[in-house]
Amino acid sequence: MRPERITLLENKRIILAVTGSIAVYKAVDLASKLTQAGSAVDVIMTEAAQKFVAPITFQSVTGRSVYTHLWQAASGVSLPTHIAHVGLGEGADLMGIIPATANTMAKLAHGLADDLLSVTALAARCPVVIAPAMDGGMYEHTATQANVATLIERGAYLIEPEEGRFASGLVGRGRLPETTTLIGHIRQILGRDGALQGRKVVVTAGGTREAFDPVRFITNHSSGKQGYALAQAALDAGARVTLISTTRTLPVPVGAMLVPVDSTQDMLDAVLAQTQDADALVMAAAVSDFRPATKAEQKIKKSADDSAGLTVTLVRNPDILQTVKARRDATGSPRVVVGFAAESENLLEHAQDKLRRKGLDLIAANDITATDAGFAADTNRVILLDKDGSQEILELMTKAMVSERIIERVALLLG
Ligand code: PMT
Numbered sequence: 001m002r003p004e005r006i007t008l009l010e011n012k013r014i015i016l017a018v019t020g021s022i023a024v025y026k027a028v029d030l031a032s033k034l035t036q037a038g039s040a041v042d043v044i045m046t047e048a049a050q051k052f053v054a055p056i057t058f059q060s061v062t063g064r065s066v067y068t069h070l071w072q073a074a075s076g077v078s079l080p081t082h083i084a085h086v087g088l089g090e091g092a093d094l095m096g097i098i099p100a101t102a103n104t105m106a107k108l109a110h111g112l113a114d115d116l117l118s119v120t121a122l123a124a125r126c127p128v129v130i131a132p133a134m135d136g137g138m139y140e141h142t143a144t145q146a147n148v149a150t151l152i153e154r155g156a157y158l159i160e161p162e163e164g165r166f167a168s169g170l171v172g173r174g175r176l177p178e179t180t181t182l183i184g185h186i187r188q189i190l191g192r193d194g195a196l197q198g199r200k201v202v203v204t205a206g207g208t209r210e211a212f213d214p215v216r217f218i219t220n221h222s223s224g225k226q227g228y229a230l231a232q233a234a235l236d237a238g239a240r241v242t243l244i245s246t247t248r249t250l251p252v253p254v255g256a257m258l259v260p261v262d263s264t265q266d267m268l269d270a271v272l273a274q275t276q277d278a279d280a281l282v283m284a285a286a287v288s289d290f291r292p293a294t295k296a297e298q299k300i301k302k303s304a305d306d307s308a309g310l311t312v313t314l315v316r317n318p319d320i321l322q323t324v325k326a327r328r329d330a331t332g333s334p335r336v337v338v339g340f341a342a343e344s345e346n347l348l349e350h351a352q353d354k355l356r357r358k359g360l361d362l363i364a365a366n367d368i369t370a371t372d373a374g375f376a377a378d379t380n381r382v383i384l385l386d387k388d389g390s391q392e393i394l395e396l397m398t399k400a401m402v403s404e405r406i407i408e409r410v411a412l413l414l415g
Pocket of ligand 1 (some may be wrong): 226286325343358378
């Protein structure tokens with residue numbers, strides 16, 4: 001089990017073209033993470049990029065030749081032709097110009113072809129991703145903006161630079177995003193023709209919080225990891241994804257629309273609103289079955305007469321999946337509904353009962369007593385049960401892999 005592998009990135013050939021910006025150091029990390037994820041990364045460096053980082057650095061993290069000039073032969077690696085600028089572009093799955101300087105974007109916008117990067121960009125037939133990075137307000141300049149607009153109009157995919165502090169000490173828009181964000185964008189492009197292209201998938205994540213005064217609430221150990229991994233897997237399959245989450249600490253997968261919620265009632269309202277036009281709902285959230293009967297306006301204080309303790313009366317929460325079932329029985333939407341069963345005993349029996357009662361197409365039963373599965377772990381042990389009575393036992397695997405298997409089943413159910 002290699003947690004850094006990403007199925008969508010496995011066996012992809014990515015051209016990473018780097019230009020002369022201090023942000024080149026971030027491109028080294030990107031090249032390393034893409035390689036670890038399973039891609040073959042061919043790096044092109046402009047002359048200016050080599051002032052910041054030496055080619056050997058990229059060669060070390062990718063294990064492949066680095067291309068620095070136009071007349072270089074494509075040797076020692078499996079490129080489709082021996083002429084570097086043609087061979088690199090031919091058969092590549094994606095070309096990323098990361099970081100892209102104002103100068104390189106100006107050249108590309110005008111179709112100049114005077115170095116390996118610009119010639120390869122003209123020869124490449126794959127999607128081209130441009131992530132600008134520049135200091136001192138250059139990104140906002142009208143000339144740069146006009147070049148960006150031209151490149152987008154011609155089909156390039158732009159990763160917007162972020163605002164923040166530059167190497168010069170100035171503050172503004174022009175910083176290259178962090179590696180996870182860059183990889184999130186790359187995944188979105190590579191996955192856009194996937195099995196869920198054109199579908200909307202709603203995923204819930206995290207443990208609901210049921211407050212009984214302004215500072216205290218009842219919750220559970222759900223970290224949101226399983227739900228976030230499901231959202232990413234659905235994005236990788238090309239879906240539009242809405243993530244309804246109580247979690248505030250995990251990075252939202254690039255491309256997902258986040259709907260932050262706290263209580264079960266909030267989550268119910270969000271699920272009903274978001275599933276009206278959805279194809280599938282996946283309920284990975286750990287929803288509290290009970291909530292305090294009342295919520296105090298002010299913080300509850302200790303007092304002289306509470307030495308025997310404080311009693312909080314709990315009342316039943318609505319069942320979100322059962323509410324969705326009632327509406328689905330009437331409207332047929334969403335077409336596919338997947339639930340989870342978090343059980344500490346009689347796993348299959350309870351999961352089958354929930355599958356039937358909640359009108360699910362599929363349920364992922366997880367044993368929450370195992371330390372390497374269920375709440376907060378990075379891995380999970382799941383048995384998938386479907387409404388036709390079939391069972392698929394998944395071995396111990398990362399939550400990302402569990403999610404891929406569930407999303408594959410969702411795609412099959414949607415046809
Ligand atoms: O978030 P992590 O730390 O990654 O942990 C993942 C997980 C263990 C939370 C996840 O894998 C999981 O099992 N989620 C479902 C937890 C749960 O609430 O299970 P349940 O057996 O109590 O509920 C069954 C199903 O009904 C679930 O899909 C739940 O979302 C849903 N439900 C529950 C109660 C309720 N009032 N309304 C609901 O819709």
